[in-house]
Amino acid sequence: MTPNKENFIKAIYELGGDHSVISNKKLVNNLSISAASVTEMNARLLKEKLISHVPYRGVKLTSSGIRIAHQLKRKHRIWEVFLFEKLGYDWNEVHADADLLEHVSSDLLIERLNDFLDEPKFDPHGGVIPNKDGSLPETSTFPLTDVGTGKPFKIKEVDDDKEFLNYLLEKDIQLGDRYTLTDVEPFDGPITLETPEGRQITIGHKAAFKILVDYVTE
Amino acid sequence: MTPNKENFIKAIYELGGDHSVISNKKLVNNLSISAASVTEMNARLLKEKLISHVPYRGVKLTSSGIRIAHQLKRKHRIWEVFLFEKLGYDWNEVHADADLLEHVSSDLLIERLNDFLDEPKFDPHGGVIPNKDGSLPETSTFPLTDVGTGKPFKIKEVDDDKEFLNYLLEKDIQLGDRYTLTDVEPFDGPITLETPEGRQITIGHKAAFKILVDYVTE
DNA sequence: ATATATTTTTAGGATATCCTAAAAACGTTC
DNA sequence: GAACGTTTTTAGGATATCCTAAAAATATAT
Ligand SMILES: [Mn+2]
Ligand SMILES: [Mn+2]
Ligand SMILES: [Mn+2]
Ligand SMILES: [Mn+2]
Numbered sequence: 125m126t127p128n129k130e131n132f133i134k135a136i137y138e139l140g141g142d143h144s145v146i147s148n149k150k151l152v153n154n155l156s157i158s159a160a161s162v163t164e165m166n167a168r169l170l171k172e173k174l175i176s177h178v179p180y181r182g183v184k185l186t187s188s189g190i191r192i193a194h195q196l197k198r199k200h201r202i203w204e205v206f207l208f209e210k211l212g213y214d215w216n217e218v219h220a221d222a223d224l225l226e227h228v229s230s231d232l233l234i235e236r237l238n239d240f241l242d243e244p245k246f247d248p249h250g251g252v253i254p255n256k257d258g259s260l261p262e263t264s265t266f267p268l269t270d271v272g273t274g275k276p277f278k279i280k281e282v283d284d285d286k287e288f289l290n291y292l293l294e295k296d297i298q299l300g301d302r303y304t305l306t307d308v309e310p311f312d313g314p315i316t317l318e319t320p321e322g323r324q325i326t327i328g329h330k331a332a333f334k335i336l337v338d339y340v341t342e
Numbered sequence: 343m344t345p346n347k348e349n350f351i352k353a354i355y356e357l358g359g360d361h362s363v364i365s366n367k368k369l370v371n372n373l374s375i376s377a378a379s380v381t382e383m384n385a386r387l388l389k390e391k392l393i394s395h396v397p398y399r400g401v402k403l404t405s406s407g408i409r410i411a412h413q414l415k416r417k418h419r420i421w422e423v424f425l426f427e428k429l430g431y432d433w434n435e436v437h438a439d440a441d442l443l444e445h446v447s448s449d450l451l452i453e454r455l456n457d458f459l460d461e462p463k464f465d466p467h468g469g470v471i472p473n474k475d476g477s478l479p480e481t482s483t484f485p486l487t488d489v490g491t492g493k494p495f496k497i498k499e500v501d502d503d504k505e506f507l508n509y510l511l512e513k514d515i516q517l518g519d520r521y522t523l524t525d526v527e528p529f530d531g532p533i534t535l536e537t538p539e540g541r542q543i544t545i546g547h548k549a550a551f552k553i554l555v556d557y558v559t560e
Numbered sequence: 561a562t563a564t565a566t567t568t569t570t571a572g573g574a575t576a577t578c579c580t581a582a583a584a585a586c587g588t589t590c
Numbered sequence: 591g592a593a594c595g596t597t598t599t600t601a602g603g604a605t606a607t608c609c610t611a612a613a614a615a616t617a618t619a620t
Pocket of ligand 4: 349442444
């Protein structure tokens with residue numbers, strides 16, 4: 125396994141390759157490499173049985189592939205917690221360094237780090253940290269676009285993208301914030317939230333889809 | 343710069359390449375790669391002006407090369423402090439992980455880590471941590487083989503080699519220990535130390551050379 | 561259904577890193 | 591200083607990763 129292959133598997137996973145077939149095109153855009161390089165890497169991962177491949181259609185992770193993706197995500201997210209909590213990184217700064225550290229982290233290192241951080245369950249964006257064995261803890265979040273009007277909900281996880289995180293900072297939307305939905309415009313139109321104090325925030329459909337929430341259960 | 347090149351420069355440095363010409367043979371042994379690969383890497387580093395090269399003689403670091411070696415050592419040693427102090431690694435466990443982490447450490451990461459660790463001056467083996475600008479703090483240590491009989495001295499630094507560290511553990515020799523020299527056999531023979539409590543320890547000349555000390559000044 | 565546009569694959573190269581085996585240079589020993 | 595042993599370099603390959611350009615397959619639109 126090389127950093128390259130690991131990043132490729134992670135990209136497939138993040139595009140939904142654990143449950144559906146991902147086109148080369150999507151990987152080309154996501155990884156910013158040539159189409160030829162994607163075809164080539166596909167062949168390599170196929171030989172190692174980490175993906176299945178339907179020619180001219182795309183690739184899907186095998187169970188081994190999914191396990192590797194989860195283990196890599198575990199490393200990535202534990203590092204993010206460390207950078208955020210111990211080294212004082214900002215929300216939107218942690219990703220880049222974690223993306224490098226994840227590939228040079230021995231099992232010993234990750235488990236010691238996990239202990240040192242008191243076994244965190246979520247990364248700084250609310251992403252759940254996979255278990256040591258490569259399984260995923262249960263979560264009950266859903267996209268903000270699926271919220272019903274009236275019921276109060278909490279922000280549980282947001283997309284780990286630097287620009288998007290900056291946008292949320294502008295809008296003053298934070299993990300754990302509590303809102304109710306007051307308006308949804310049709311045809312994937314803007315969504316308006318209201319804080320308990322009555323402040324209103326309007327965001328687009330695409331942005332809302334990058335925010336995962338859960339209903340408040342009291 | 344790649345991890346490979348960085349390790350090569352570090353190897354040259356550790357063999358004394360900051361002040362003398364290092365033969366290919368030494369690098370072959372140290373890095374466990376073929377002689378052909380050393381010749382090849384020499385050519386690459388020469389082109390980047392990180393080393394000077396005397397054909398059939400060997401290589402020496404330029405000032406740029408030395409600066410890179412020091413900055414890498416800084417990263418390596420700061421990571422070692424972290425692994426040792428915060429993650430509970432043993433003395434002889436820190437090196438392997440630090441050797442990987444050093445190549446994926448942004449300046450931001452290292453400086454934040456340095457702050458988090460309260461700006462340590464030495465790594466867990468007593469190695470001095472180079473300054474941010476690539477310069478070396480002054481130290482006044484010398485090999486145990488050069489100690490005079492009678493004068494008390496302290497263990498300041500030991501060779502960062504797993505087997506050697508295990509040997510020191512067996513002999514119960516630790517950083518900061520205070521001894522006096524009671525016997526030195528001629529022809530690079532064994533050296534005998536005595537603790538303040540009168541316990542005697544005898545070690546060979548080669549091992550003694552891997553231990554740096556300084557006289558106690560009270 | 562055919563033309564057009566898009567996507568994927570193949571073909572042919574480039575670079576970094578590694579290797580083994582042979583040739584050349586150097587050092588040592590009598 | 592010739593012979594032998596050691597070290598370095600050169601020659602020729604291998605693999606991983608990347609690329610561009612052309613060819614093949616698939617999807618879309620009329
Ligand atoms: Mn991230
Ligand atoms: Mn990565
Ligand atoms: Mn070390
Ligand atoms: Mn290293």
